[in-house]
Amino acid sequence: MLERPLCSAALIAAVALGLALPAAAQPAPAQPAAQAFKVGALELTALKDAEFVAPNDGKTFGVDAGPAAVEKVLAEAGAPTTGIRLSVGGLLVRTGGRLMLIDTGLGPAAHGVLMQSLAKAGVSPDQVTDVLITHSHFDHVGGLVTADGKPAFANAKVRMTVKEWAFLQSQAGSKALVAAISGQVETFQPGAVVAPGITAVPVDGHTPGHTAYEIASGDARLLDIGDSAHSSIVSLARPDWVMGYDGDAKLGAASRRALLTRLSKSHETVYAPHFPFPSVGTVNAAGAGFVWKPGL
Ligand SMILES: [Zn+2]
Known part of the structure; x- marks a missing residue:
């Protein structure tokens, strides 16, 4: 999320320069939190980074439907209608002697608290062996560096798809981040098995x-x-x-429906970093769409 405005190159540059974020884009200060749970024999921990309210301004959610339609959906769910509440978070996975972190949040320069949440989980950043990146928007890669721009996970490989690394390198506002992490980056092809029990699943758009x-x-x-x-x-x-944050809106929407349809049939557990912390639950079919059921 947060491509507009938080994921924009301009914003990355603004944060790097220590400039204030626009009021509408300010993540609210979040309390660090870590919640452990199990998937089979594996130990996972959901880590909180930030809370955020996306304004219902027709630029992000329901770009083609308009704010009134979005407001109706929020009201029907009993949620506040003035904006769309989103979390930001990361997921820690212990597997085969490796300590893997999926996504790093906004980073300390943008007031992300993922590092404090990691400490609550009893893990220091130098223990992390692999950082797996879903994509290179700022609210997922910002935490790859410390407040002074040094690698935040000094002993980790930073892993993402070939295309995503190329995308990150192509963004003018990401130059400092790219320079800081380039020695750590290892790329893989879509669908790769990236660790024992962990497979990359492309979701396009x-x-x-x-x-x-x-x-x-x-x-x-x-x-x-x-x-x-x-x-x-x-x-x-x-x-x-x-969805205004999707680079390819049509493909993003088609992928979203296909994935949600599959998840509603498999009933497998889902971690969604922008859903309410701890962001774990299942997807269930409801009418022409779906509904989120939090919990394991
Ligand atoms: Zn995001």
Whole structure:
């Protein structure tokens, strides 16, 4: 999420320069939080980074439907209608002696608290062996560097798809970040097995190399869907609406519906970094759309 405005190159540059974010884009200060749970034999921990309210201004959710239609969906779910509440977070996975972090949040320069949440989980950044990136928007890669621009996970490989690394490198506002992490980056092809029990699952449309990650242990499975859906309410109730954060809106909407349809049939556990913390639950069919059921 947060491509507009938080994921924009201009914003990355603004944060790098220490400039204030526009009021509408300010993540509210979040309390650090870490919630552990199991998928089969694997230990996972949801880590909180930030809270955010996207204004219902017709530029992000329901671009083709308009703010009144979005307001109606929010009201029907009993949610506040003035904006769309979103979390930002990361997911820690312990597997085969490796400590893997999926996405890094906004980073300390933009007031993300993922590092403090990691400390609550009893993990120091130098223990992380692999950082898996779903995509290179700022609210997912901002935490790759410290407040002074140094690599935040000094001993980790930073892994993303070939296309996503190319995309990140192509953005003028990402030059400092790219320079800081380039020695750590390892790329992979869509669909790759990136670790024992962890497979990259391409979900096209959000960014050029956006990927989900499937985590499997025995018969248990969890899919970290990245930014395949942003709001646990609006994105599920109306998956076909144009989402302003998607780079390719038509493809993003088609991928979202296909993925939600599959998840509503498999009933596997889902981690969605922008859904309410701890962002874990299942997707269920409801009318022409879907509904989020939080919990394991
Ligand atoms: Zn995002």
